[in-house]
Amino acid sequence: MAPTKAPDSSRRSDRSRRAIHDAALALVTEVGYRRTTIEGIAARAGVGKQTIYRWWPSKAAVLMDAFLDLAGRAAEDAGAGSGGTGEPAPGIPDTGDLAADLKLVLRATVDELNEPALEAPTRALTAEGIVDAKLGAEFVHKLLDPQLALYVTRLRAAQQAGDVRADVDPRIALELLIGPLMHRWLLRTLPLTHAYADEIVDYAVGGLAPRA
Template identity: 65%
Template sequence: MVDKPAPDASRRSEKSRRAIYDAALALVGEVGYPKTTVEGIAARAGVGKQTIYRWWSSKADVLLEAFLDLGEQAAQAAHEAGRTAPETYALPDTGDLAADLKFVLRATVDELLDPRFDAPSRALAAEGVVNEQLGREFVTKLLEPQLQLYVDRLRAAQDAGHVRPEVDPRIALELFVSPLAQRWLQRTAPISHEYTDTLVDYALHGLVPRP
């Protein structure tokens, strides 16, 4: 008799984890955060509720990790397509600050317009306004790490003499990140590459006449 190979538990676990990520993001986009439940995620993913609780303590933990994974997938896809450097967790530094910021913000626009990201992220952002705990976790786990990449890039530009030394990078990044987030959340007008390019130009060069 030929012995059958034992099932690969790690592959089975990864398949379940991926199904849970997909189910969580789909549900929160369809029914909103309050109506999304661990039971609903489990049913959608085709796993037992105990499987979810073995890895996460709450639906918020599932959703936040699913978002992190979605971002990593997007970064990996961009790298494989030759659009980014392999260093996922850093902004590009070509020596041209404006070009680097425009590059990253264009990628952000593409992500915000991706249906996989748009609906669930709006649901989480809206819930984070009224749910203090979720809001803190959303900022701590998702928003702040991304903003820190801008801070690091702006500090590198200061070291290179491309940004005034007295500029606070944490405030400076808000000049282009905050308007994009507001326009996207409130749908006051379309977002586009041209829009974010203009934000960078205005942020770096100001509004006064140039000498």
């Protein structure tokens, strides 16, 4: 008889982790952050609570990990769908046209914020991060800061090219782009559209350009 192949524990762990991630995201979408529990996640994923606690110390840690994994998969899908390799873009494109580059990125951000699979967990973690300082700091450190650093890099390149005033602080300037977008998305006052993203860039870049 041929020898029986031993189960691959790493593949089993990967399947369990993915099931837990999917369960956590589904629950936070359906019932909100506060009503999502470790017990509920475990039941939904078909695993024991001890399995979850072996990998994560808290519900917040599970959701953060699940959201980062989801965001990573979404970036890979976007890269593959655009004819790329499936890898996330290394940064904001630098075509020499600052406004066009920023519009491209802000439009992609609009699409992500409007994507149902991403919207609910993003709102849940954003809202909870306001009242939970530790979670909020982790959300900023792991998710927002790496993305904001890309804007700083692109704006500094624009400064070196003479397209942005030398006295502009890139870290503050990027808030002119991101702030209005997030404000409209959080309050849901008006639709979040590509046209709005383009207007933000036009207004911001007009104020950043060198004065005659």
